Amino acid sequence: MSEEKKPEQEEKRKKENKAEKEEPQLLDEPVRVNDYVYLMILSLEGKAWAYMDLVVHPETQKHKKDPEQAKLAIDAIEVLYKTVEGQLSPEQKKDIQTRLTNLRLNFAK
Secondary structure, X not given: OHHHHHHHHHHHHXXXXXXXXXXXXXXXXXXXXXXXXXXXXXXXXXXHHHHOOOOOOOOOOOOOOOHHHHHHHHHXXXXXXXXXXXXXXXXXXHHHHHHHHHHHHHHXX
């Protein structure tokens, strides 16, 4: 049975090596700044939840409560949102507004 797995493992290794050597695919258009801002908002949301001690910090897998850092993340989300609000889709606007509301309600607890 182990001899049957060897060809599979060798083939898998060849595919991995080939993938490493391939050129990266280029995009047709550059990524827009407002898309990066949207991703930053989502990232800050995760930090806010972690600093409210409602989830573990992804970097440490530990709990650490820090209300000041949680508030800073929430405030930063609001500033970023106001900066790009006019360039977001209606779905993105509603999504961020809902996320901000949930963060604020949980922060107040």
